[in-house]
Amino acid sequence: MGTVLDSRLMEAVVRTARRLAAVALEFPVKKKSFRNLAARAFRRAAWVVDTPEPPKCVVDEFVTQLCYVNAGIMERGNVQSFEYAIAHLSSSAPILEIGSLCGLSTNTMAHFKRKHRKTNPLITCDKWKFQQATEGVVPTHVGDSPVLMEDFQRFARDTYIRNIQMFSATDLPYTFEMFSDEFFAAWRSGIQAQDVLGRELQLGGPFSFCFVDGNHTYDFAKRDFLNCDAFLEVGGFILFDDSTLLKDGVYKVMPGVMATGRYELIAMNPNHLFQKKA
Numbered sequence: 001m002g003t004v005l006d007s008r009l010m011e012a013v014v015r016t017a018r019r020l021a022a023v024a025l026e027f028p029v030k031k032k033s034f035r036n037l038a039a040r041a042f043r044r045a046a047w048v049v050d051t052p053e054p055p056k057c058v059v060d061e062f063v064t065q066l067c068y069v070n071a072g073i074m075e076r077g078n079v080q081s082f083e084y085a086i087a088h089l090s091s092s093a094p095i096l097e098i099g100s101l102c103g104l105s106t107n108t109m110a111h112f113k114r115k116h117r118k119t120n121p122l123i124t125c126d127k128w129k130f131q132q133a134t135e136g137v138v139p140t141h142v143g144d145s146p147v148l149m150e151d152f153q154r155f156a157r158d159t160y161i162r163n164i165q166m167f168s169a170t171d172l173p174y175t176f177e178m179f180s181d182e183f184f185a186a187w188r189s190g191i192q193a194q195d196v197l198g199r200e201l202q203l204g205g206p207f208s209f210c211f212v213d214g215n216h217t218y219d220f221a222k223r224d225f226l227n228c229d230a231f232l233e234v235g236g237f238i239l240f241d242d243s244t245l246l247k248d249g250v251y252k253v254m255p256g257v258m259a260t261g262r263y264e265l266i267a268m269n270p271n272h273l274f275q276k277k278a
């Protein structure tokens, strides 16, 4: 293909295919399967012409060691995006993480704050309720084991606390045991709230960087975006976990972010990192 088309034409083809994929997803047709099929075909076309590079992983010694002992689900490409966003923060407004699990990404972000001498408070929320009511019947046990789901969730919460106390002791994040919708309602109302370590914090104000890694279904991810957008300062960053995976709904939120015209795509590694421009 490269011998036939010059590179500018190739770029145009890729851009067009990506745009068609995004448009296909937005298209209000009754047959959802047709719309998804069309979007997949266009994405595939873009991929064939311009095969994405594997994620760039610049994982330093601390993060390498942290990943051995701090349980979590952290896309390694996010590490580079965390560092980029934190190194380029445009103010001292807080950083927000939605979905902390056992603190792997939390501790990684705290590490980059330390490294780049940033004093922005790191605020996180998670309720450690892995099967939210919206997803139907909550199982009582973990798989077919005798381990109670309730104990499993408490274990994850305790592990989170132990991990931040171990790895971010000099700059502890404020963590609120809330679903993101509850967190944003509290943030919007500007109340004083208590974090999982019993510390009081006055909520409210702008964010400089939001990391969206909570409920990965379309409706939740879209609401998380709208809520982040309401508080993200101009110049601020937003990173969406699992935003190129087709199994969840986060990728479907991406065309809407682009369509606002207010966000510049900084990286897809493979997850989307945007900077708010207006």
Ligand SMILES: C[S@@+](CC[C@H](N)C(=O)[O-])C[C@H]1O[C@@H](n2cnc3c(N)ncnc32)[C@H](O)[C@@H]1O
Pocket: 071, 072, 073, 074, 098, 099, 100, 101, 102, 103, 104, 105, 106, 125, 126, 127, 128, 129, 130, 132, 178, 179, 180, 181, 213, 214, 215, 216, 220
């Ligand atoms: C993929 S994990 C996060 C992984 C984590 N960032 C890490 O580095 O390992 C998703 C987390 O989001 C939490 N979560 C699910 N729905 C949520 C919601 N609506 N609001 C906030 N957190 C949520 C889950 O409890 C879970 O801990």
